[in-house]
Amino acid sequence: MLRATAGVTILVQAAAYFSERKSLALGTRAFAFLLVADGLCLLIGFFTPGSSLVGALSALGVALSWLPLPAWNMFQFEPSAIEMIAMCTAAGLLGPGAFSLDARLFGWREITIPPVSQNPKP
Numbered sequence: 001m002l003r004a005t006a007g008v009t010i011l012v013q014a015a016a017y018f019s020e021r022k023s024l025a026l027g028t029r030a031f032a033f034l035l036v037a038d039g040l041c042l043l044i045g046f047f048t049p050g051s052s053l054v055g056a057l058s059a060l061g062v063a064l065s066w067l068p069l070p071a072w073n074m075f076q077f078e079p080s081a082i083e084m085i086a087m088c089t090a091a092g093l094l095g096p097g098a099f100s101l102d103a104r105l106f107g108w109r110e111i112t113i114p115p116v117s118q119n120p121k122p
Contacts, residue, residue, distance in 0.1 A: 003052075003097060006087045007042030010035050010055050013062070016070040028068045034058070042091065045100020052092030059084040 014035035041051035063081030096102035
């Protein structure tokens with residue numbers, strides 16, 4: 001759910017950039033396409049640590065006005081930008097989850113803890 005929420009939020013932000021078709025410069029258009037690719041990667045769970053890092057950095061960049069801003073901006077208030085950065089960071093650290101493309105491609109990680117012996121050595 002965390003990964004899907006972050007992905008949909010990034011896609012909505014990309015749609016805000018594409019809604020201003022008249023004033024899309026080349027850099028803004030490239031950033032909007034990066035947001036679409038990043039949002040889709042988060043939704044399907046492909047390259048989750050990398051795409052969540054890109055999502056967090058883009059939210060930080062838009063919140064601090066390092067990147068061009070659309071007229072309608074999802075991250076224009078600091079709490080929403082901080083929340084998006086926290087969601088992307090959590091998704092990146094937790095991993096893609098069971099229902100993701102990464103799990104299908106690379107398999108689940110299984111941690112085995114060896115049993116503790118009952119007779120400790122003196």
